[in-house]
Amino acid sequence: AMLDPDSGLSLTIARIVQRLKGSSLHSQLERQARVSLHKPEIKLESLKEDIKDFLKTSGWEKKLQNAVYSELNVFPAPCHPAAPPEHMKEPLAYMRKAQGSWEKRILRSLNSMCTELSIPLAQKRPVSEQKELLSKWNEMGTDEPDLSLFRPVYAPKDFLEVLMNLRNPNYENGEQPSFRNHLGLIQVPLKVKDIPELKEDFSELGLNIGQLGIDDSAQVPPEFFENEHVRVGQKVLAEQDSAAAQQYVRQGCPTALRADLWALILNISNQPEDILYYEQLKSNVIQHDLLVDSLIFKDVKLTASNDDYYFVFEDYLYQVLLCFSRDTSVLEHFAYSSATPPKSYIRGKLGMEEYAVFYPPNVNYNSFILSVAPLCFLYHEPSKLYQIFREMYVRFFFRLHSISSHPSGIVSLCLLFETLLQTHLPQLFYHLREIGAQPLRISFKWMVRAFSGYLATDQLLLLWDRILGYNSLEILAVLAAAVFAFRAVNLMEVTSLAAAE
Amino acid sequence: MAGKVKWVTDIEKSVLINNFEKRGWIQVAENEDWNFYWMSVQTIRNVFSVETGYRLSDDQIVNHFPNHYELTRKDLMVKNIKRYRKELEKEGSPLAEKDENGKYIYLDFVPVTFMLPADYNLFVEEFRKNPSSTWIMKPCGKAQGKGIFLINKLSQIKKWSRDSKTSSFVSQSSKEAYVISLYINNPLLIGGKKFDLRLYVLVSTYRPLRCYMYKLGFCRFCTVKYTPSTSELDNMFVHLTNVAIQKHGDDYNHIHGGKWTVSNLRLYLESTRGKEVTNKLFDEIHWIIVQSLKAVAPVMNNDKHCFECYGYDIIIDDKLKPWLIEVKLHKIPEETSFSFHRIKLSRFQCIFETVSFVPQVSGLRKMLESKIGHVMTKLACAFVSYLFGVSICLWLSVLSFRSSASIQLDFRGSLNVSSAIRYCISSWKIGTGSMERNIKLKF
Numbered sequence: 001a002m003l004d005p006d007s008g009l010s011l012t013i014a015r016i017v018q019r020l021k022g023s024s025l026h027s028q029l030e031r032q033a034r035v036s037l038h039k040p041e042i043k044l045e046s047l048k049e050d051i052k053d054f055l056k057t058s059g060w061e062k063k064l065q066n067a068v069y070s071e072l073n074v075f076p077a078p079c080h081p082a083a084p085p086e087h088m089k090e091p092l093a094y095m096r097k098a099q100g101s102w103e104k105r106i107l108r109s110l111n112s113m114c115t116e117l118s119i120p121l122a123q124k125r126p127v128s129e130q131k132e133l134l135s136k137w138n139e140m141g142t143d144e145p146d147l148s149l150f151r152p153v154y155a156p157k158d159f160l161e162v163l164m165n166l167r168n169p170n171y172e173n174g175e176q177p178s179f180r181n182h183l184g185l186i187q188v189p190l191k192v193k194d195i196p197e198l199k200e201d202f203s204e205l206g207l208n209i210g211q212l213g214i215d216d217s218a219q220v221p222p223e224f225f226e227n228e229h230v231r232v233g234q235k236v237l238a239e240q241d242s243a244a245a246q247q248y249v250r251q252g253c254p255t256a257l258r259a260d261l262w263a264l265i266l267n268i269s270n271q272p273e274d275i276l277y278y279e280q281l282k283s284n285v286i287q288h289d290l291l292v293d294s295l296i297f298k299d300v301k302l303t304a305s306n307d308d309y310y311f312v313f314e315d316y317l318y319q320v321l322l323c324f325s326r327d328t329s330v331l332e333h334f335a336y337s338s339a340t341p342p343k344s345y346i347r348g349k350l351g352m353e354e355y356a357v358f359y360p361p362n363v364n365y366n367s368f369i370l371s372v373a374p375l376c377f378l379y380h381e382p383s384k385l386y387q388i389f390r391e392m393y394v395r396f397f398f399r400l401h402s403i404s405s406h407p408s409g410i411v412s413l414c415l416l417f418e419t420l421l422q423t424h425l426p427q428l429f430y431h432l433r434e435i436g437a438q439p440l441r442i443s444f445k446w447m448v449r450a451f452s453g454y455l456a457t458d459q460l461l462l463l464w465d466r467i468l469g470y471n472s473l474e475i476l477a478v479l480a481a482a483v484f485a486f487r488a489v490n491l492m493e494v495t496s497l498a499a500a501e
Numbered sequence: 502m503a504g505k506v507k508w509v510t511d512i513e514k515s516v517l518i519n520n521f522e523k524r525g526w527i528q529v530a531e532n533e534d535w536n537f538y539w540m541s542v543q544t545i546r547n548v549f550s551v552e553t554g555y556r557l558s559d560d561q562i563v564n565h566f567p568n569h570y571e572l573t574r575k576d577l578m579v580k581n582i583k584r585y586r587k588e589l590e591k592e593g594s595p596l597a598e599k600d601e602n603g604k605y606i607y608l609d610f611v612p613v614t615f616m617l618p619a620d621y622n623l624f625v626e627e628f629r630k631n632p633s634s635t636w637i638m639k640p641c642g643k644a645q646g647k648g649i650f651l652i653n654k655l656s657q658i659k660k661w662s663r664d665s666k667t668s669s670f671v672s673q674s675s676k677e678a679y680v681i682s683l684y685i686n687n688p689l690l691i692g693g694k695k696f697d698l699r700l701y702v703l704v705s706t707y708r709p710l711r712c713y714m715y716k717l718g719f720c721r722f723c724t725v726k727y728t729p730s731t732s733e734l735d736n737m738f739v740h741l742t743n744v745a746i747q748k749h750g751d752d753y754n755h756i757h758g759g760k761w762t763v764s765n766l767r768l769y770l771e772s773t774r775g776k777e778v779t780n781k782l783f784d785e786i787h788w789i790i791v792q793s794l795k796a797v798a799p800v801m802n803n804d805k806h807c808f809e810c811y812g813y814d815i816i817i818d819d820k821l822k823p824w825l826i827e828v829k830l831h832k833i834p835e836e837t838s839f840s841f842h843r844i845k846l847s848r849f850q851c852i853f854e855t856v857s858f859v860p861q862v863s864g865l866r867k868m869l870e871s872k873i874g875h876v877m878t879k880l881a882c883a884f885v886s887y888l889f890g891v892s893i894c895l896w897l898s899v900l901s902f903r904s905s906a907s908i909q910l911d912f913r914g915s916l917n918v919s920s921a922i923r924y925c926i927s928s929w930k931i932g933t934g935s936m937e938r939n940i941k942l943k944f
Contacts, residue, residue: 138693139693254776255768255771255772255776256771256772256775256776256779258772259772259773308761309761309765311722311759312691312692312694312722312761313692314692315692315693316692376692377768377769377772377773378772378773379773380773457765457768458764458768461772
């Protein structure tokens with residue numbers, strides 16, 4: 001925090017250079033530069049400048065810009081050089097502690113399930129089983145394994161209980177609960193934005209600015225907004241500019257352009273090496289059987305298979321999630337996540353690092369599944385679908401499952417929601433609290449799933465447009481509060497939690 | 502004329518009765534004075550039969566055309582479409598234009614079909630051109646997927662050979678007749694699964710053609726992954742999307758019933774294929790519906806007391822070309838899944854609202870005739886029914902605000918009132934509310 005801007009900038013630059021150095025983009029740029037030597041316009045005297053110009057005109061500079069922009073979006077600003085690595089994960093000690101004990105609890109639950117069912121956490125598959133799985137890869141949905149003994153590791157309300165019990169040991173609030181302090185479930189003093197700040201941050205959502213989903217409906221002549229907006233979108237795609245795309249989607253994406261725009265913002269290009277990586281993950285799945293696979297199966301069967309919109313994509317969900325749980329590149333995001341992956345060892349190889357299997361950060365797939373499913377409406381090619389999901393996860397969704405003080409973390413979102421409601425709809429808030437229907441108990445499951453499963457797909461995609469556009473999950477809390485405001489009149493009349501739901 | 506509409510039905514289904522009651526209509530018996538009769542197919546035959554039939558008065562409407570089977574029987578539908586195409590070709594219409602392979606450019610929307618046993622030899626000729634193709638056999642008189650099977654060898658249909666000496670099958674009665682169509686073995690797959698489209702179309706009159714399409718059509722998915730492999734030709738769970746068949750499969754789900762709304766399909770196609778091709782697909786689907794209705798219009802008994810609701814079954818292939826498989830009589834389905842129950846209710850709601858204006862018109866006509874004479878009345882009625890047709894459309898689009906169901910009027914007729922109506926719609930997009938108020942006052 002006590003870092004002067006210059007050294008902060010150079011640290012950032014150094015880190016980005018470090019990360020991009022080994023990447024495929026780097027080798028491609030080198031190759032392009034070498035190829036350009038054959039071109040007549042490249043002269044030996046002005047070699048450096050000419051190559052730079054060439055890279056600019058051929059669009060490679062843009063690709064580099066997009067990669068840098070992506071890095072800036074994902075990784076937080078570097079801390080003070082003296083700060084330990086835990087600080088980048090989570091600066092507040094009590095949060096780290098809470099996350100640690102939550103993780104221990106999950107792992108204990110997993111282990112006890114293993115012992116009960118005498119199934120190892122991970123084991124190598126016999127060859128015959130491998131062959132069978134390979135042949136069934138595209139239709140795992142027709143499998144009906146006996147999953148009755150598997151239970152979800154935790155439910156959203158368990159997680160909410162943990163969040164409710166978070167306390168900052170340095171903060172003494174001896175006052176009696178009254179209207180001058182916070183009456184909600186979350187009792188930690190994190191800073192959240194108020195309406196004026198939100199208005200400024202989300203300025204593109206103002207009433208005088210056109211939005212897709214509202215201003216493109218059948219009653220509005222398309223000349224007012226829609227045509228121009230689509231035209232700008234096509235231009236942004238033609239320019240292949242990540243930063244411009246991110247700005248553009250704040251007003252919503254046209255359905256036909258959304259898949260490409262999201263890929264541009266997330267900097268996903270589906271290169272041959274990406275496809276190869278996906279195939280490698282697939283072979284990992286074939287070769288090793290993990291306990292979590294059964295949990296994935298069970299959760300998909302419970303959630304997506306019964307969903308009006310997503311049941312069609314059941315098979316894709318298995319493929320993506322099984323691969324995801326074996327993807328070690330996901331481990332990178334733990335550098336800035338408050339969570340730490342639980343580690344397990346292949347049966348019989350305890351302690352040997354090369355046989356370590358990192359567990360996916362969140363073994364309650366309930367929320368995962370529904371964050372993959374909407375993407376199936378946009379991408380039907382498995383490796384691209386996979387990459388988009390992975391990127392969405394390591395940028396945004398992981399924050400919904402771990403305890404941290406980050407403004408987009410679930411704790412802050414809950415607090416933001418409650419604060420907005422208490423400040424602007426105090427009567428409603430008080431009424432609901434009185435009848436034992438704390439608003440957060442209702443809206444928690446919406447936010448923790450980023451509203452997937454609670455909104456029609458076209459509406460959900462418009463919401464996720466804004467998550468990408470603003471690079472933040474705060475919009476979820478704002479939407480949750482807005483839903484309560486919208487239904488305020490009806491809610492004032494209910495007398496129980498069940499009725500409120 | 503301010504009296505309530507009196508209704509009768511011989512089909513005891515709650516979805517019908519709930520809708521009648523919601524509108525405050527009064528239930529009466531068949532022998533009483535009724536305005537609206539929702540009748541079964543058997544009853545319509547009686548009403549219009551030469552011996553036992555009776556005249557319908559001006560303020561009575563029924564929900565079937567007497568010879569609906571021209572469209573709803575598989576063999577007659579194909580016959581009518583083939584005849585329609587030949588007629589257009591004979592009069593040199595540009596609609597009947599063919600490409601260099603002899604295929605119709607605009608009217609090739611039904612898979613190659615033959616009647617068996619009548620066209621057996623023609624079929625064999627066609628089969629031999631592509632011996633590796635698969636064909637689907639469907640009995641003419643049955644529904645819900647009964648009796649359908651796939652073949653890829655001539656030996657499998659020896660029974661229908663006309664001059665077969667081994668055939669004990671000499672009866673030419675229409676019950677045993679089959680149609681055989683080229684099987685579309687490259688359907689568009691979503692999530693690896695085959696699906697078809699079911700769209701509902703209401704026809705209030707055939708000449709001039711006035712039809713409405715219900716916005717909430719749906720896609721029916723097979724529960725099992727699609728494979729064109731010949732080993733699975735007998736597995737009806739792979740190939741037939743009829744809910745009556747699928748619901749007996751292991752994986753059938755009663756919550757969503759294996760169905761998607763058409764708006765989901767649109768969202769998926771626009772997102773993965775782009776807006777232009779999606780719009781083109783839906784335009785082509787509307788075109789198919791209109792052309793098929795035009796094809797049977799000349800042979801339909803266009804009784805003014807009749808309207809009818811059809812279920813169109815359409816399959817989309819992987820080149821995004823829609824194919825008309827069948828037109829079904831709208832029957833009240835047995836099973837339903839929770840989400841689709843609501844859609845069904847609103848569908849009937851829309852049907853009633855569309856047609857309920859009709860009795861009120863005829864009362865006004867009588868009054869006008871007595872005041873301004875026959876010819877003037879005719880002119881006024883023509884003008885008013887033009888406006889009236891338009892207002893229905895507008896009013897229905899207002900409906901879409903209030904309920905989630907709506908009817909969309911969209912078809913590409915090259916002549917007649919239909920295109921005029923469409924033109925009016927597009928220029929009268931705003932201000933529909935006041936239009937509705939004005940018409941209501943007049944009537």
